Amino acid sequence: MRDLxxxxxxxxxxxxxxxxxxxxLHEIMAAAVRHLHGFAREVQLKPDEWLAGIAFLTAVGQACTPYRxxxxxxxxxxxxxxLVNLMHDAEGREAAGTETSLLGPFFRDKAPEFPPGGSIAVHDTAGQEITIFGQVTDAAGRPVPGAEIDIWQTNAAGLYDLQANDASVMDLRGRFRTDAEGRYHLRTVRPIGYSIPMDGPVGRLVHQQNRHGMRPAHIHVLVAAPGFRELVTALYFADDPNIGSDTVFGVSASLVVDAAMGVPGSPRPDLPGIRYDFRLSRRAAGETGGRVGADPSQIMPAAE
Amino acid sequence: MRDLxxxxxxxxxxxxxxxxxxxxLHEIMAAAVRHLHGFAREVQLKPDEWLAGIAFLTAVGQACTPYRxxxxxxxxxxxxxxLVNLMHDAEGREAAGTETSLLGPFFRDKAPEFPPGGSIAVHDTAGQEITIFGQVTDAAGRPVPGAEIDIWQTNAAGLYDLQANDASVMDLRGRFRTDAEGRYHLRTVRPIGYSIPMDGPVGRLVHQQNRHGMRPAHIHVLVAAPGFRELVTALYFADDPNIGSDTVFGVSASLVVDAAMGVPGSPRPDLPGIRYDFRLSRRAAGETGGRVGADPSQIMPAAE
Incomplete structure (x- = not known):
């Protein structure tokens, strides 16, 4: 017993x-407690600030619903x-493999399948039509035939299908397969950037920090093939005004693209095109391949 | 733009x-983010562990109610x-002042007033009757007359009035005033130690850590007098088996007491007695005196 x-x-x-x-669990909680105490000591956290922090975290927890x-x-x-995404990436991605990005909360399983060249803009076709094409290879550049490419994005108003429609509609998302040479091509409309939800406690914090709360326009991509690590990434549009200040830090230079006319090899030279080749990393033995942000439904409060 | x-x-x-x-806010959030990232990098947090952490914090937030x-x-x-309590203490307490402890969630305003020697065990009188007496002084040992001493504790079953009864009952809590020499004396029954609530996510964590989740028997004390810093402390019983392992770290050596027969100067030599002198620190100019854990009702989710 001592005076503490x-x-x-x-x-x-x-x-x-x-x-x-x-x-x-011991290692994680011990580190969490050391860093938590280190934080409080560094800023000399005051009782009323501590209480404000408790109130904030409580509000964040209470804002969670089956849909948020x-x-x-x-x-x-x-x-x-x-950060967790990058560390996961660094651990398993081969040096030449495509960089990963955030899965985000809008991935849905079993998006519609399309033939090569199909357009995922089925219901909501507003916006500039573009084509995306390229090749899926391993890290050494060898083609991966039969890879599944799952893509999803917002519409021209910055909304995902789940936000723009009722849950029965799947739109602006779809699955494609690479051909015998690992090639794919598809059509869509240009997505636009959007704000994270600003009406909850996290939005209020971002507002108090004078941050814009915007994500630059992007298209989510998930590439899967047997024997390879699942690639969860996204392509970001270079001309978005917030390309350098994504509020959730998803952008990497190697994932920035530009839709332009006259891209060599475009299967649709009549449309602005993006060529992007995805390079998959081999799956390590025993790797489980958890997705950062995957399946948040598992941890949602039950619907009432 | 760079690769992150x-x-x-x-x-x-x-x-x-x-x-x-x-x-x-900038200082606090910058430090929070540095330590949060430092934690995640130190343990190389994996995606599934990150998700488990999100799920845990969500459950903690969802477990909050108007009463918890x-x-x-x-x-x-x-x-x-x-820690926040200690830092607040170190900042404003005079070196000779009584150490503080946690206010806890069971403080209630306007507890009944009692004359000197009265017993706060009114409804629930089970347990060993004891007396507590002593003097309230400033840090230099000069008596503080008219100081208010507010005390509250569990019954012999380890429950506070709010847990044992409906909210209309105030029991095992009361207010006393010091006399012209700063002296006080009162009677109560021995409290017993108790478990923190183990039926929620925090209890499950404590269980996963093989911790007992117990607080040693203690009596909460709040001493207030004009011109002095409010003293929020507690007296802990030396013979409690968990005196050295309080699950919320409230115990300090200087706050450990023993109820014994024959304590010199006891106004009730027929009862086991505890003599404890409280030394108040002067209030600094402009000090607001926030209580750690005070008024959690301010941040509770509204009743439904």
Whole structure:
């Protein structure tokens, strides 16, 4: 028994957790507690600030519904989601493999299948039509035939199908397969950038930080083929005004594209085109391939 | 535009927050993000672990009700509440002043007033009767007459009045005033230790850590007098089996007491007695005196 000082509280907290049977839970919680205390000591957190923090986290938790995951949004705007994504990437991606990006909350399983050259803009066709084409290869550049390319995006108003329509409609998303040479091509309309939800506690924080809260226009891509690590990425449009300040930090230079006329090899020279070749990394033995942000439905509060 | 690495994501997140107009919010959030990223990088947080963390925090937020603050409980079991308490203490307490402890969630305003020697065990009188007496002084030992001493505790079953009865009952809590020499004396029954709520996500975490989740027996004390910093503290019983492992880290050596027969000066030599002198620190100019954990009702979700 001693009189506690800040270091003493930390030592006691770590000592109490030392009995944790699961070594990984122990490692994670010990680090979490050290960093949490380090944060509070560094800023000399005051009681009323502590209470404001408790109130904020409570509001974030209470804002979660079966259709909204406000804690993932918080993780996104603090750069944590992207960091976890990058670390996962660094661990398993081959050096020459395509960079990954955030899955985001709008992925849906079993999007409609299209033949090569089909357009995913079925219901909502407003906007500039474009074509995207290229090749899926392994990291050494060898073609991957039969790879599945799943793409999804917003409409010309910045809304995903789930936001623009009832849940029965699947639009502006679709699946394609590469041919014998690993080639694919598809059509869509230009997506536009959009704001993260600003009507909850995370939006209020972003507003208090004078941030714009916008994501630049992008198209989500998930490429899967047997034996390869699932590639979760996105292509970002170079001319979006927020291309350099994505509020969830998803953009990397290698994922920035431009839709232009006269792209060599375009199967649709009549449309602005983007050529993008996806390079898949081999799946390591025993790799489970968890998606960052995948399946948030698993952790949603149950519908009432 | 560059390809991001972990340091790059952190840099970009900090750069986006640099526009925050409130300098203190900026300081706190920048430190929070640095430590959050530091934590994730140190443990190399995996996507499925990240998702488990999101799910945990969501469950903590959803467990909050008008009558339960699960995020404060999380802060408590991680030692954060106690740390904020200690830092607040170190900032304003005079060196000779009594140490503080956690206010906890069971403080109630306007507890019944009692004359000197009265017993706060009115409805629920089970347990060993004891007396507590002593003097309230300033840090130099000069008596503080007319100080208000507010005390509250569990019954012999380990329950506070709010847990044992409906809210209309105030029991095992009361207010006393010091006399012209700063002296006080009162009677109560021995409280017993109790478990934090183990039926929520925080309880499940504590269980996964093989921690007992118990607080040692204690009596909460709040001492207030004009011109002095409000003293929020508690007295802990030396013979409680968990005196050395309080699950919320409230115990300090200087706050440990023993109820014994024959304590010199006891006004009730027929009862086991505790002598405890409280030394108040002067209030600094402009000090607001926020209580750690005070008024959680302010941040509770509204009743439905």
């Amino acid at each position: 000082d800040p270091q003493g509280v930390l030592d006691e907290a770590l000592a109490q957790m030392a009995t944790t049977p699961d070594p990984r 995951q406000e804690f993932i949004l918080l993780s996104d705007v603090l750069g944590l989601s992207r | 690495d972990p340091q790059g994501v952190l840099d970009e997140a900090l750069a986006q927050m640099a526009t925050t107009p409130d300098p203190r 603050q699960e995020f404060i409980l999380l802060s408590d079991v991680l030692g954060l509440s106690r």
